[in-house]
Amino acid sequence: MADKDFDVIIVGAGLSGINAAYLLQTQVPGIRYTILEGRKELGGTWAFWKYPGARSDSASSVFCFTWHSWPHDTDFADASSIQAYAEDAVRTQGIDKHIRFNQRVDGMRWSTAEQLWMLDVNQTNDGNGNDTDAKIIPLQYRTRWIIHCSGYYSYEKAQKVDIPGLDSFGGTVSHPQFWTEADDKAVAGKRVVLIGSGATAVTMLPHLAASASHVTMLQRSPSYVMTLPRRNPMARLLHRWLPRRLAEVLDWYRHMLTEHVFVLFLLHFPGLGRRILRAMTRHQLPDDCPVDVHFNPRYTPFEQRLCMAPGGDFFRALNQPNCDIVTGVIDSVTADGIHLREKDQPDIKADVIITATGLHVQILGGDVPVVDGRSVNINERFIWRSCMVEGIPNAALIIGYVTGTWIPGADVRFRTALSVIKRMRSIGATSAVPTIDPAVREALPHIPVLPNSSGYLVNARDRLPMSSGKCPWVNGRDWFKDAWHNLTGNSKDGIVYTVPDDKKKV
Numbered sequence: 001m002a003d004k005d006f007d008v009i010i011v012g013a014g015l016s017g018i019n020a021a022y023l024l025q026t027q028v029p030g031i032r033y034t035i036l037e038g039r040k041e042l043g044g045t046w047a048f049w050k051y052p053g054a055r056s057d058s059a060s061s062v063f064c065f066t067w068h069s070w071p072h073d074t075d076f077a078d079a080s081s082i083q084a085y086a087e088d089a090v091r092t093q094g095i096d097k098h099i100r101f102n103q104r105v106d107g108m109r110w111s112t113a114e115q116l117w118m119l120d121v122n123q124t125n126d127g128n129g130n131d132t133d134a135k136i137i138p139l140q141y142r143t144r145w146i147i148h149c150s151g152y153y154s155y156e157k158a159q160k161v162d163i164p165g166l167d168s169f170g171g172t173v174s175h176p177q178f179w180t181e182a183d184d185k186a187v188a189g190k191r192v193v194l195i196g197s198g199a200t201a202v203t204m205l206p207h208l209a210a211s212a213s214h215v216t217m218l219q220r221s222p223s224y225v226m227t228l229p230r231r232n233p234m235a236r237l238l239h240r241w242l243p244r245r246l247a248e249v250l251d252w253y254r255h256m257l258t259e260h261v262f263v264l265f266l267l268h269f270p271g272l273g274r275r276i277l278r279a280m281t282r283h284q285l286p287d288d289c290p291v292d293v294h295f296n297p298r299y300t301p302f303e304q305r306l307c308m309a310p311g312g313d314f315f316r317a318l319n320q321p322n323c324d325i326v327t328g329v330i331d332s333v334t335a336d337g338i339h340l341r342e343k344d345q346p347d348i349k350a351d352v353i354i355t356a357t358g359l360h361v362q363i364l365g366g367d368v369p370v371v372d373g374r375s376v377n378i379n380e381r382f383i384w385r386s387c388m389v390e391g392i393p394n395a396a397l398i399i400g401y402v403t404g405t406w407i408p409g410a411d412v413r414f415r416t417a418l419s420v421i422k423r424m425r426s427i428g429a430t431s432a433v434p435t436i437d438p439a440v441r442e443a444l445p446h447i448p449v450l451p452n453s454s455g456y457l458v459n460a461r462d463r464l465p466m467s468s469g470k471c472p473w474v475n476g477r478d479w480f481k482d483a484w485h486n487l488t489g490n491s492k493d494g495i496v497y498t499v500p501d502d503k504k505k506v
Contacts, residue, residue: 004141005032005141006032006034008024008031008032008145009034009035009119009143010024011105011148011150011365012037012149012151012365013042014043014086014149016044016406017037017044017398018042018065021095022065022067022089024147028422034098034099036103036141037099040101041101042101043083043087044151046079050180052187052208053203053206054203055076055078057203057308059076060072060075061235061251062252062259065407066252067093068093069244069245070248071085073236075229075235076230102124103139104122104124105365106121106122107119108120109369110369110392110393111372115431116143117143117144117394118141119142119143120139122137123138123139124136144394145394145421146394146396147395147396150363150364150365151399152361152399153360153362154361154362158355158359159360160360164332164333166333169335170335170336171190171336172352173353173355174187174354176356186352187354188212189212190213191212191350191351192208192212192216192353193216193337193348194216194217194218194354195354196217196219196356197217197221198223198304198454199305201219202314206317209317209322212322212352214322214323215317216324216350217326218325219325219326220330221327222295223297223304224277224301225295225308226306227284227309227311228310230311232251235247238251256405256479260479263302263404263478267301273300274297274300278295281315284315289324289325293327302403304452305454306403326348328341337349338350361459361460361463362460362463363378363463363464369395376392378463378465381465381466382436382441382444382467382473383465383467384434385416385472386409386412386474387413387417388434390436390465393432394431396414398414400413402450402452404477409476412476412479412482419491420495428499428500429499430498430499432497433498444470445470447469448467449466449475450475471493472494473494
């Protein structure tokens, strides 16, 4: 069992898991850890998504690791570039030696008596890369700590959306989450209807327009879309005149500060922010695309994630003769297209329908943690400082910012969890449990941990923990505030530590 016993097991070899591994091995030398990755390759999201144009919608200088330089001079990197970057990072730092592929965690059980987690793992190869999908090999691991870096959505299923009559459609129905080469071939030279108005639809549209005979983006309600340059002139100036590492650090903080000020402006002056965003949009639209119809969101900026158009590619596509946008509600899908409820809208003919309608949100890989034989309902528990869950010992949940840049959020949250691990080691503790005094708990407000109004997040609230808005029982959304709390906060507030010498709790 020696190769199955660890101090820390990281679940997921995406960017969050890789970053956690680096910080763990550099800040706690000698700690025994492994990364269990359910798929056959690292990279998480960026190895999984195959739809046309899949990319980051954040600046690469802040989306990358602070400890591994981004090798390109363009922002908004595509999925394959991000995956290649992640592979280079793990090789450079020796993290690749700690990754075990094709090992999916399907159960996690904590024993207070043993002060250990037992993980039930399904391996889908024989350990030598030989495919044994037909015969899953069950394994068991034991660990002091679990660091869950498996993201916030399911790979197996997308958000369930009822589209009347979709089964009767005579053409091809595709979903971005399950995109294959066959889908690429299906859209070439065809009439395509792209259903959705979020980041995925905005990303796909320009690339679909390049291969399809015609593309219609069909949205039930509009989103804000903002154009940003592919190459930031300030970043290029910094790199031209300063040493590389200094330029990277300054550019990182410049991006974070710019994002911080921009978000604060939109949150505090939503009316003005709305007018500015819509004015920027109006100047990029063709004459036959009214901004008041197609870019007039029902919500204020940053109630939902702001969609980005690198170099204005989304708007350039809308200015092409083979691309348009329609705002309306689907009445029914017919054999050869879509019929809308709005009587003034003609039917939309289609050979291919793409449903970019959102993710199925889940945490902990969809697993239900069991503590001393009792299943824990995550929805009934409060989150502790964005990274641990009330009543669950020695377990961190690392999720980046959903409405901001992902990696800075994942980084600061793991550093918070790491402070708990370091304190445990310094006092000789074997467990750390986020715990709320019952009287305090009774008075805490219940706030969604992800309060955004996006449909896929609203639908997932019964699968997510709660926030109170009061530290430490809070889920942060602001890197500067979170980093300050990480520096000035203590790892004792709200945590009960068990020290085995006399079984006392501190």
